Amino acid sequence: MLSRRALLRGHLREEPRILPPGLVRPVAEICQQCRACVDHCPASIISLKSGMPALDFSFEGCDFCGECRDNCPHSDVFFEEDLTFPHTAQVLSHCLALNGVDCQSCRDHCPADAIRFRPRAGGPWHPDVAQDDCTGCGACIGHCPTNAISISVRSGPHVDAQS
Ligand code: SF4
Ligand code: SF4
Ligand code: SF4
Structure with missing residues (x-):
């Protein structure tokens, strides 16, 4: 099924899965589908x-509140200690x-100040994402017109690896 974002923006391609922060990827394959993180x-x-x-x-980023992990009945097994994303x-x-x-x-909505604009003569400044500062929170994504x-896997190929 296409995401709401894809539908709103007319995209026909299925978007890759982004797991909650800290969720260990193989664990998703044995998740009990209890919906605790969703709720x-x-x-x-x-x-x-x-x-x-x-x-x-599409509309909000993750603020790393930890509610998904804290309410998961299998959090001790499914989640890593650090709530991080493997992407930027x-x-x-x-x-x-x-x-x-x-x-x-995008820069105006980045809570980590990770998007820097390079001055350029004769045209708009160009954005750069500081990979070391980007948390992967996604807050910038919904604000790009x-x-x-x-998102891309840190120092690797596209996030399709998470699908
Ligand atoms: S906002 Fe909180 S509950 Fe939602 S995905 Fe991020 S850490 Fe989990
Ligand atoms: S995903 Fe990275 S660049 Fe985008 S808002 Fe979050 S920290 Fe900033
Ligand atoms: S078009 Fe999107 S990525 Fe480019 S500067 Fe604007 S918000 Fe940032």
């Missing part, structure tokens, strides 16, 4: 996708600023 996420960004939890950053944000080539249109919306922010 307790204050940002309402978790849903069950093919029976397994999946985050949607990535600006795609159809970003407005990269195509001559002034925009810094052209859906030009994706």
Whole structure:
């Protein structure tokens, strides 16, 4: 099933699964589908996708509150101690600023100040994501007017590896 984001933006491609922060990936395969994480996420960004939890950053990012882990009946086995994501944000080539249109919306909504704009003579400044500072929270994604922010596995290929 396509995500709400994909439907709203007219995309036909299934988006990759993003697991709650700290959730150990193989554990998703034995998740009991109890929905505790879905029901307790204050940002309402978790849903069950093919029976397994999946985050949607279309409208909200994750603030690492830990409610998903704290309410999971198997948290001691399923979650790592650190609530981290294995991905970071990535600006795609159809970003407005990269195509001559002034925009810094992503930077304005990044709680980690991880999006830096490089000054450029004669045109809009270009965005760069500081990989060491990006937490992968996804807060920038829903604020990009052209859906030009994706996520990529840290120092690896595209996040499809999480699907
Ligand atoms: S850490 Fe909090 S905001 Fe993030 S997915 Fe879990 S419950 Fe939602
Ligand atoms: S994913 Fe979060 S930390 Fe990373 S650039 Fe986007 S808003 Fe900033
Ligand atoms: S919000 Fe989107 S279009 Fe605007 S600068 Fe950031 S990535 Fe580019």
